[in-house]
């Protein structure tokens with residue numbers, strides 16, 4: 001029986017390579033620079049004692065708190081189990097299996113493709129222009145047949161660049177009345193001026209994904225948000241599970257969205273942006289670093305000579321970074337999350353040691 005179980009699963013699931021989540025990769029690191037997490041843990045305590053009741057599906061005080069943070073109305077905000085659940089719910093709600101398609105622009109975040117594959121929804125890849133990582137609007141425009149959702153990651157993971165507002169507005173205009181544009185702003189706190197939140201009023205086809213996992217330092221609680229006009233949010237209410245957010249998660253997320261905690265988050269962002277600038281400058285002095293891509297987030301992508309040796313040597317030293325070599329246009333590239341000052345210094349020291357060997 002055991003050997004046949006795989007054959008019982010859906011064909012698309014049999015063929016699926018799962019997401020390489022940071023904790024699935026393994027390694028015995030003490031310096032985790034592979035998942036763009038916050039290097040600093042912010043201590044929160046749940047003040048709750050009673051858990052016998054189900055939570056609200058969309059806890060009102062959490063929705064209020066996030067709506068206030070982004071200056072939107074409550075009915076324009078959906079809270080989800082991480083931004084990842086937002087990616088999934090949109091496909092569930094809008095894409096007909098085997099018929100509809102999504103577009104995304106690689107190299108980018110893997111979960112758009114993985115969720116489409118799980119749902120048996122078609123995929124159209126429109127690669128970003130190499131090195132500048134801008135959107136190929138012409139190519140995209142001529143591929144809109146059957147497309148319901150276009151996923152754009154901004155700042156883009158793993159390249160770190162910003163997709164400029166002009167291109168995003170053009171994209172919203174090109175696709176107006178035809179399909180929805182989903183802008184994944186998981187890292188937007190590191191470059192807040194580039195948010196498209198203020199365009200939600202103007203473009204009813206715009207959807208924005210947000211998370212508490214990166215700048216808010218709360219990857220462990222799994223809390224994200226989908227921002228869109230009321231009609232889209234109402235559709236998502238139909239497909240979300242009845243109790244997606246646990247009572248404890250809500251309690252901690254609400255604390256994190258208090259004024260003084262938002263201020264603390266912004267201070268951490270300043271520190272991490274400063275660490276990134278330091279790290280980039282140091283990387284420039286290392287002779288086997290071939291190219292460093294300009295980043296506006298809490299990670300940096302670089303192309304290395306002998307990238308495999310670099311990755312492996314760091315791994316053996318307990319410094320775990322992310323290999324991006326398998327992705328389109330990223331041959332020889334590694335992505336490094338920005339850690340604490342100490343972690344950045346340690347990384348550079350190991351890279352310098354390596355250049356002596």
Ligand SMILES: *Cc1c(COP(=O)(O)O)cnc(C)c1O
Pocket residue numbers: 036081082083084085109153157184186210211212213219222223224
């Ligand atoms: C980390 C990340 C997410 C996932 O966020 P969660 O809220 O932790 O699910 C979504 N999109 C991008 C681009 C990310 O890098």
